[in-house]
Amino acid sequence: MFRTFLLKYGEIFLKGKNRYMFEDALVEQVKRAVAKCDGEFKVHKSLSRIYVEALGDFDYDELIDALSSVFGVTAICPVLVLEDLGFEQLKEDVVKYIADVHEEKNFTFKVHSKRARKNYPLNSMEMNCEIGGAILDAYPETRVDVHKPDILFYVEIRERIYVYSIIIPGLGGMPVGTGGKAMLLLSGGLDSPVAGYMVSKRGVKLEATYFHAPPYTSERARQKVVDLAQLISKYTGPIKLHVINFTEIQKAIYELCPHDELTIIMRRYMMRIAETIALENNCLGLITGESIGQVASQTMQSLNATNAVCTLPVYRPLIAFDKQDIVAIAEKINTYETSILPYEDCCTIFVAEHPVTKPNVNVIAKHEENLADCIDDMVKRALEEREIVEIE
Numbered sequence: 001m002f003r004t005f006l007l008k009y010g011e012i013f014l015k016g017k018n019r020y021m022f023e024d025a026l027v028e029q030v031k032r033a034v035a036k037c038d039g040e041f042k043v044h045k046s047l048s049r050i051y052v053e054a055l056g057d058f059d060y061d062e063l064i065d066a067l068s069s070v071f072g073v074t075a076i077c078p079v080l081v082l083e084d085l086g087f088e089q090l091k092e093d094v095v096k097y098i099a100d101v102h103e104e105k106n107f108t109f110k111v112h113s114k115r116a117r118k119n120y121p122l123n124s125m126e127m128n129c130e131i132g133g134a135i136l137d138a139y140p141e142t143r144v145d146v147h148k149p150d151i152l153f154y155v156e157i158r159e160r161i162y163v164y165s166i167i168i169p170g171l172g173g174m175p176v177g178t179g180g181k182a183m184l185l186l187s188g189g190l191d192s193p194v195a196g197y198m199v200s201k202r203g204v205k206l207e208a209t210y211f212h213a214p215p216y217t218s219e220r221a222r223q224k225v226v227d228l229a230q231l232i233s234k235y236t237g238p239i240k241l242h243v244i245n246f247t248e249i250q251k252a253i254y255e256l257c258p259h260d261e262l263t264i265i266m267r268r269y270m271m272r273i274a275e276t277i278a279l280e281n282n283c284l285g286l287i288t289g290e291s292i293g294q295v296a297s298q299t300m301q302s303l304n305a306t307n308a309v310c311t312l313p314v315y316r317p318l319i320a321f322d323k324q325d326i327v328a329i330a331e332k333i334n335t336y337e338t339s340i341l342p343y344e345d346c347c348t349i350f351v352a353e354h355p356v357t358k359p360n361v362n363v364i365a366k367h368e369e370n371l372a373d374c375i376d377d378m379v380k381r382a383l384e385e386r387e388i389v390e391i392e
């Protein structure tokens, strides 16, 4: 029965010019989301509201799922749109709407009327009373509760009349495109896809870098990362994924540096390379899935050593999260099942049996000098030979 959907957003926080930027970005993201649904839709902005209108056949569940994946939308309200055929007809239509939409009638309610057209014969107070009375007459099991109603019936008199009471929660956050771009270090694990999702939720567009080590890591491991990027792109929009062959660099580190520092030195080269790609692509920061104490390379000392090679800010949205909290988000955004597939990651080959947990930055930097003769060429080659996968 619904063909029109009203999208709510956190407008009270927005003022002046920012508001237009926010709304235009949101309209663009909503258009992107509905373009992936079956059917044709019109997305438009009217009087600081965003509406999605289905122009023909469409799948309700598919559309709601798409709109529930747009950052910036706080609620989705399916709206019944009526022609203005007089107030008596409106009351009948509201009663019929309730018959269709709210099967269980034992609820408390309040009517919230609003006139965008001041020439309407009744004012909003009168409308509230009259429509409320009609509902009570038609459904005697209902009761009015103006303070904490179970259901709020919105009746808005505009060019046409809008009636709605269903409020489906959206994701909140900010529309992608309002916050610049960042480079996500995306591995096949649980954490980094969640980290990318979280930063993107604040309006940030993503690019991603993945390091693999063929033939030590398999094609399936690479595909898993492409699949993860695809899964989060449902929320974040298109992602340019840079795939870097890290084998030669990893082998050099293995041959020339102390084994207990392998992971840290490797992580430092990942950060350096990701930062180079980030700067080339106008990214304003790096994102990782690191969390304090999760593994040896994520102690405060290790994070300090990894961070030291970057000048761009490194965003670590999971820094204080427990694993179970990360898992809960991974499940919500549907990356969990893919992340737990058991393929080799380049971090899990060439690992030391006893990695340092309290590396000293100066000592690490000293040992990296062992790579001086070869590393620049290797990094250059890795960058030149990178593969770029456009997600979406």
Ligand code: ATP
Residues within 6 Å of the ligand: 184, 185, 186, 187, 188, 189, 190, 191, 192, 193, 209, 210, 211, 212, 270, 287, 288, 289, 290, 294, 295, 297, 298, 345, 346, 347
């Ligand atoms: P994740 O679950 O995200 O893989 P993790 O718990 O396995 O994280 P690490 O392997 O120490 O932790 O990696 C820490 C962070 O470094 C990751 O969250 C990710 O951002 C980045 N990272 C690790 N390995 C890679 C890789 N092969 N390619 C790109 N980024 C990586």
Ligand code: MG
Residues within 6 Å of the ligand: 187, 188, 189, 345, 347
């Ligand atoms: Mg990992």
